[in-house]
Amino acid sequence: MPAKGQMEELELLRLSLAGDLEAWGEIVTRYKRAVFGIALGVLGNVADAEDATQDAFIRAYKNLRRYDLTRRFSTWIFTIVSNICKNRLRRARFSTRLEDESQVPGGADPAIAAVEEERGRLIKEALNEVSPKYRAALVLRYYNDLDYKEIGQILGLPEGTVKTHLHRGKAELRRILEKKGVKGYE
Amino acid sequence: MRGILLTVLLLALLAPVGLLAEQQPQVTAQDVYDYINYTLEVSAQTRAVLLQAFHKGFEEGALAPERALSFLRRVNASGAPIELREQVLLTIADALLKSVPVEMLLSKVEEGLAKGRPMDEILAEIQERKLTLEGVKALFESKGFRAGIELQIGSATLTLSVELTGLVITDVAGALEDYVRSGKDPTDSFAVYQEVLLRLQRDRSIPPMLTEWVGANIRPEELGRIAQEIAARLREMR
């Protein structure tokens, strides 16, 4: 049997279904960056994003028997994390809470600031100010490199709406960056 | 609630009765010959070869008339050009005439037809697999493995039936084909050998004694050679 690192995705999912947790661990390794990227982009907060990522992999495992093979696994796991983020944002609207300053993107923690490139920090900060409903589409398009169709499947939106969200989201982002005096793009 | 439970109880008791009613009409060799003679769309020359080959197959117990008839009907109804259909049937006939097990070939044709693959692709697929089956059969026969003989394994003996030899050769050939097609290294003879033994071990229709015999009598490099031949042929096909 090949090492889990070299196994095909389908084989790993089959083993996971049979209760092999180690195989599921390999799936987590393969998708964690992409899933975390979505969560961080949408939630804008590292601790929440980390939580949402963990939650997404736990929920996906619990519901693995419902995973529809005609869809790509990535689409499915991205749908799960997007829904988790959407629910968290909805809940957050009703509960104002104080955030740990060091967890806020671009916040005061010098160690974190040092490892971040300036542009990354600025974009993330600006993204946090974009209307939440446009954030997911922006992240799926520009971080996960997905096409409109797949973004639509993940967010449960028609392709036309995805385009509108992207267009409006980008316009907002540009305005925010301009307001911060950021330049360096056409 | 009780009504449902009683229904379940009744159904459970009646289940075996259903089996008695399930009697299927027996297909005979003659039915197959009749089909080849009067219904199958083939040239007179092909018809003669098919009659001879299926007769030999039935005589040797290589396949059942029922299986043969359903297969011939399927190919005949495929709607593929007649020359291609004939070539597919002649490939099977040739296997039967050489006493090469045909189950894998029949299945691959049926699979291809079910999946709507073009008949020329189906033909190429079974021609490739037939060569592998022939190679494995020749290797095993060179070690004295053939239907009707008694194999000595440790202190036990086992009389080889046509069905068993067919199953072993099919499993070995299938394992070799799958090994190469999955992109694994055909020059790694020991990995090839392990793959073959694993297939035999997992297939519960093969007595463990036979797997033991294969492990002791067939050398890794002999299987590796066949795997490399498959790899070369598949490269050419692509």
Place this chain on the structure above:
Amino acid sequence: MNEPKFDDYLREGLRQGVEGQLHHLEGLEERVLEKLAERALRRGRWSKLWRPFLIPVARRPALALATTAAVFLIIGLFLGMGLGGPSLGGGKGVWFVVAYPEAQSVTVAGDFNSWTDTPLKRGKDGIWTVRLDLKPGRYEYSFKINGEKWVPDPRADEYVKTYGEQLNSVIYV
């Protein structure tokens, strides 16, 4: 020097923004697996199934009857193999189970039925099942969704390539 287009600027910025935080993901696999293992232990995989049988039968006459019926049903299935699906003679009952909530039809075809379609039955939550009576051996097969799309079985024992890059599922009975 040309400045990058806004799209590329955004793409690169997001990549950097996320990558700067990836160290937070260290150990995520262990944390996920720990939670899942805890959950499995807490629940006990089969506890739900067995729970009704742990209640004294005398207090649950309907249950007693149900248990008897179930026993007879099982015996009936073993003797007759006639309730679950087409009988292929002399073998053991094998369940084919697959989840396709959105499918209109699911069939299974393979070496065991000469690659003809045996339909699966839709159950709760879009789970499709069929029970086939198979002799010991190795079988290649595939599911067909809505009469056109061939897909492998996520529960198969192994997979093999067939007709180019397609996958067949394999079951050892």
